[in-house]
Amino acid sequence: MMRAKKARPLTREQYLKKFSRAVRWRLMPQESEEAISDYRELIFQEERDESKLVEELGEPVQAAHLLTDVKAYRQWLKIFAVLAFGLFLLAKWAWMGHSSFYFSFADQWWYPVWVMAVGLALSLYWFRRYGQKNGPLSKRLVLALVVVLAFGAGTMAWNWYVFDSSFLDSYVERYPLIIPWQVILQRELIINGGMICALIALAGLILAKCYDRRWLALYTLAVTVAAVCGFIIFFCRSIDIGYAVRSSAQSYLFARLIPIGAAGLIGTGVALC
Amino acid sequence: MLKKDLLELCLLQLLDGGDKYGYEVLTPLRAAFPDTQESAIYALLRGLGKSGLTSWYMAPGGGGPDRKYYRITSAGQARLEEMRDQWRNMRDAIASFGVE
Numbered sequence: 001m002m003r004a005k006k007a008r009p010l011t012r013e014q015y016l017k018k019f020s021r022a023v024r025w026r027l028m029p030q031e032s033e034e035a036i037s038d039y040r041e042l043i044f045q046e047e048r049d050e051s052k053l054v055e056e057l058g059e060p061v062q063a064a065h066l067l068t069d070v071k072a073y074r075q076w077l078k079i080f081a082v083l084a085f086g087l088f089l090l091a092k093w094a095w096m097g098h099s100s101f102y103f104s105f106a107d108q109w110w111y112p113v114w115v116m117a118v119g120l121a122l123s124l125y126w127f128r129r130y131g132q133k134n135g136p137l138s139k140r141l142v143l144a145l146v147v148v149l150a151f152g153a154g155t156m157a158w159n160w161y162v163f164d165s166s167f168l169d170s171y172v173e174r175y176p177l178i179i180p181w182q183v184i185l186q187r188e189l190i191i192n193g194g195m196i197c198a199l200i201a202l203a204g205l206i207l208a209k210c211y212d213r214r215w216l217a218l219y220t221l222a223v224t225v226a227a228v229c230g231f232i233i234f235f236c237r238s239i240d241i242g243y244a245v246r247s248s249a250q251s252y253l254f255a256r257l258i259p260i261g262a263a264g265l266i267g268t269g270v271a272l273c
Numbered sequence: 274m275l276k277k278d279l280l281e282l283c284l285l286q287l288l289d290g291g292d293k294y295g296y297e298v299l300t301p302l303r304a305a306f307p308d309t310q311e312s313a314i315y316a317l318l319r320g321l322g323k324s325g326l327t328s329w330y331m332a333p334g335g336g337g338p339d340r341k342y343y344r345i346t347s348a349g350q351a352r353l354e355e356m357r358d359q360w361r362n363m364r365d366a367i368a369s370f371g372v373e
Contacts (some may be wrong), residue, residue, distance in 0.1 A: 016352045038295060038315065041341060056303065056311050063312035067319060 012043045015053050015060055023063035024201040024210035026073050029134040032210075037069055072130070076209065079126050083205055085221075086115040087198045090226040094194025097237050100149070108238060112230030113260055119223050120267045123216055125270070131213025137272075138211075144218050145268070148200060152225040155189050156257065159232055163250035164184045187236075194229030208271075217271040224264025228257055280306060280317055282360055285353040288327060288345040294334070295341060318343065326352050 010018070021037055023032045043053065057063055090112055092218045102108065161167065162182055203216030235253060283302055287293065287335070298318060299311045321327045326349035334340035334344075 028324070035319070038319075038341060042315070043298065043336075046337075048302075057308035058312040063315075066312050066316040071299065172302075260360050 001128070004071055006253065007049055008057055010053055010060075012048075012050055012053065015041055015057070016040060022061045023067060026068045027066050027086060028130065029132045029213070031067075035064075039063070042061050044185070046076040062183070074127075076130075079122060080205070080209070082201060083119055083123055087202050087205075087223065089115055089199035090201075090223070090230055091195045093230045094198065094226065094233060097191075097233050107234075109231045109234035111136060111234065115230075116224055116260070118151045118253065118263065120220055120264070121199075123208075124267060124270055126193040126214045127208055127216045131208060133214060137214060139223035141207075141212075141218060143214055144204075145221055148197065148218065148221050148225060149223035151193060151197075152221070152228065155193055155225070155229065156261065157253075158186055158189060159183075159257075160250065160254065164246045165250060168249065190229040190232050190236075192224050194233065197226035197229065200249055201226060214272050217268045220264060220267040220271050224261060225269070227264070231257065231260065276306070276309075277317065277358070278356065280309065280314060281321065282353070283355040284314070284318060284321065285345060285349055285356065287324065287348065288343055292342045292344040295343070298343060302333055320348065325349075 016036070018037060020032075020036045023035050027035065028087075039057075042048070044055070048056075058066075115178060141165070171178075171183070201219045201222035204215050204220075204222060207215035208219060232253070237250065280302065283305065284298065287298060287301065295315070295318075299314050302314050303309065320325070322329065322343075326346060327338050327343050328346050329341050329343050331339045332342050
């Protein structure tokens with residue numbers, strides 16, 4: 001049993017806030033909401049002396065720890081570590097434009113797609129099995145999905161335009177030493193977009209664990225956009241814009257990007273169900 | 274019997290005397306076991322609920338918001354009886370050594 005430690009004064013609201021944060025991370029949404037509701041009742045009892053909250057109830061994190069199913073929590077931490085590492089790689093690749101490791105059997109532009117595939121399969125498996133829905137679909141989630149989807153579609157459309165052979169021909173032949181603003185914008189979109197989408201995916205993952213598993217849809221969509229950005233970045237870094245490449249770059253790229261995007265959209269739909 | 278078992282015995286015994294809300298359960302147990310924090314007793318109470326030994330319902334509190342009341346189930350009563358027997362055996366065993 002837990003022994004009393006030196007008490008650190010916390011107000012009722014501070015205690016409940018810390019406890020809620022800890023318990024939401026450790027327990028499943030329904031269980032955590034139940035525990036938070038019980039603690040709210042215990043903490044806001046009229047007879048309760050606020051100055052003795054920590055002394056009587058224990059530190060909020062310790063209180064959450066006591067309610068934790070250690071085996072399930074460790075399993076979640078392992079899953080989270082793998083998924084977060086994948087997002088770190090996507091953000092790093094978007095920023096650096098190259099990978100520090102190389103597999104001879106595949107072009108580098110496929111690496112982000114592998115990360116996306118592992119992320120989608122692992123997260124969908126875990127959250128469909130252990131995650132919980134919690135109330136009606138959040139409007140914030142819908143808004144976030146619309147924003148990420150619009151960004152993804154806009155980036156794809158802009159790349160379609162930039163990789164068009166007539167555009168590539170005109171700028172390479174006319175201004176071989178100048179990078180046109182369209183290409184600068186495309187580069188900024190995929191570099192910053194890849195990094196930001198990796199961060200959004202991380203937020204989606206945390207929200208899916210803490211509040212409602214349908215937030216995983218944000219993870220799946222954002223990780224797809226980040227993987228698409230990574231694919232384009234690696235592809236741009238690897239190709240030499242000769243005539244043959246210019247004429248086939250758009251069709252080569254989009255014949256691959258469209259199935260990748262479709263897989264991400266299907267994953268997003270599954271996460272929302 | 275470990276301290277956890279003693280706490281469980283007291284908890285079930287307390288609920289056997291009538292339905293109680295959280296604070297009513299935790300306060301006397303903390304008074305009886307002062308080195309145990311309420312969060313540990315709450316975790317035990319929650320564990321009993323998961324095992325089907327207790328159940329709960331919401332009912333109006335004294336003028337305030339609804340409170341969560343805990344009640345002992347028939348499985349809980351069977352477990353209480355079993356623990357009472359264990360406690361009596363242990364008490365007799367200890368008494369046989371001359372411990373008052």
